[in-house]
Amino acid sequence: MTSNSASFAQLLSSAQQGDQPALARLLTVLEAEGPKYLAQFPELLSPSRLAFRVGITGPPGAGKSTLISRLIGEWRARGLKVGVLAVDPSSPFSQGAILGDRIRYTDFATDREVFIRSLGTRGSTGGLSASAWLMVRAFDVAGFDVVLMETVGVGQNELEIMNVADHVSVVLTPESGDGVQGMKAGLMEIARLFVVNKADRPDAERFQRELEAALEYDAQPRSVLRVSALHGSGVSELAQALETERVTKTWMSARTSAARFQAEARALLMIDAERKARARASQIETAADFAALMRELKAWN
Numbered sequence: 391m392t393s394n395s396a397s398f399a400q401l402l403s404s405a406q407q408g409d410q411p412a413l414a415r416l417l418t419v420l421e422a423e424g425p426k427y428l429a430q431f432p433e434l435l436s437p438s439r440l441a442f443r444v445g446i447t448g449p450p451g452a453g454k455s456t457l458i459s460r461l462i463g464e465w466r467a468r469g470l471k472v473g474v475l476a477v478d479p480s481s482p483f484s485q486g487a488i489l490g491d492r493i494r495y496t497d498f499a500t501d502r503e504v505f506i507r508s509l510g511t512r513g514s515t516g517g518l519s520a521s522a523w524l525m526v527r528a529f530d531v532a533g534f535d536v537v538l539m540e541t542v543g544v545g546q547n548e549l550e551i552m553n554v555a556d557h558v559s560v561v562l563t564p565e566s567g568d569g570v571q572g573m574k575a576g577l578m579e580i581a582r583l584f585v586v587n588k589a590d591r592p593d594a595e596r597f598q599r600e601l602e603a604a605l606e607y608d609a610q611p612r613s614v615l616r617v618s619a620l621h622g623s624g625v626s627e628l629a630q631a632l633e634t635e636r637v638t639k640t641w642m643s644a645r646t647s648a649a650r651f652q653a654e655a656r657a658l659l660m661i662d663a664e665r666k667a668r669a670r671a672s673q674i675e676t677a678a679d680f681a682a683l684m685r686e687l688k689a690w691n
């Protein structure tokens with residue numbers, strides 16, 4: 391584990407030159423000690439080049455990974471450098487051991503312009519979001535054009551990670567049906583685009599119309615696109631819509647907005663607070679310890 395500034399600077403420079411093992415190590419170091427290095431390295435804090443962060447979220451099994459692997463192909467065909475940060479609660483993508491017929495990203499295993507990192511639900515430092523929030527910055531400094539971020543749209547943490555995305559697409563399937571109502575509050579609000587996947591399934595068109603009707607009176611206009619990630623239909627339209635957004639660059643100014651800094655600060659402070667709280671709580675063994683804690687907390691509120 392790198393823990394001094396000189397070797398970190400070396401790692402950063404190698405990652406910037408396209409050295410993939412260096413980027414992998416950089417991500418690991420950021421996951422473990424991100425705040426320290428963010429404070430020391432201005433290029434991490436305010437990168438001169440930004441990767442467009444596309445959040446892809448939605449219910450388990452909606453086809454997010456299949457779609458991401460299609461999108462990687464689309465952007466590679468345009469000559470762009472693509473990163474993927476997948477928060478995968480069920481399967482450790484990084485080890486290539488995927489359950490059942492779940493997608494593998496192995497098509498891109500030898501492509502030096504594609505980098506994929508999968509995180510378990512719990513990062514090595516114990517917090518899911520801590521890793522993603524800190525790691526995603528590496529893709530800016532390493533000269534990526536696009537970073538795809540995959541999360542299951544069910545947990546609060548998974549949702550909050552989407553606050554660092556420049557664009558959020560929600561992937562749903564005809565089977566999601568009533569599930570749309572049950573989706574995590576807040577998820578529908580941050581979505582810019584709804585992707586109805588599994589267009590090859592019978593009810594896809596009807597589901598798309600229902601979704602469009604449900605969104606009709608929304609304050610902000612949002613599109614619904616129908617695709618089949620498995621068969622490829624509609625994928626180039628989706629890629630084009632995302633690419634159009636990427637090249638407008640309007641998302642760049644949002645990166646330095648107060649709202650964005652606050653979202654990121656909130657997430658990292660919560661992680662820090664939780665860690666401290668757990669450590670403090672583990673010291674409480676007796677009624678007297680507990681009473682002492684209550685005295686500490688008397689300024690509650």
Ligand SMILES: Nc1nc2c(ncn2[C@@H]2O[C@H](COP(=O)(O)OP(=O)(O)OP(=O)(O)O)[C@@H](O)[C@H]2O)c(=O)[nH]1
Pocket residue numbers: 449450451452453454455456457478480491492493542587588589590591617618619620621
């Ligand atoms: N029929 C059909 N099946 C699809 C389509 N896209 C994905 N699938 C299948 O749906 C299953 C789940 O696909 P994934 O891409 O792993 O879905 P996911 O949303 O990443 O799943 P989790 O990461 O586990 O939440 C796989 O069996 C895919 O082959 C599609 O367009 N049509």
Ligand SMILES: [Mg+2]
Pocket residue numbers: 454455456478540
């Ligand atoms: Mg997946």
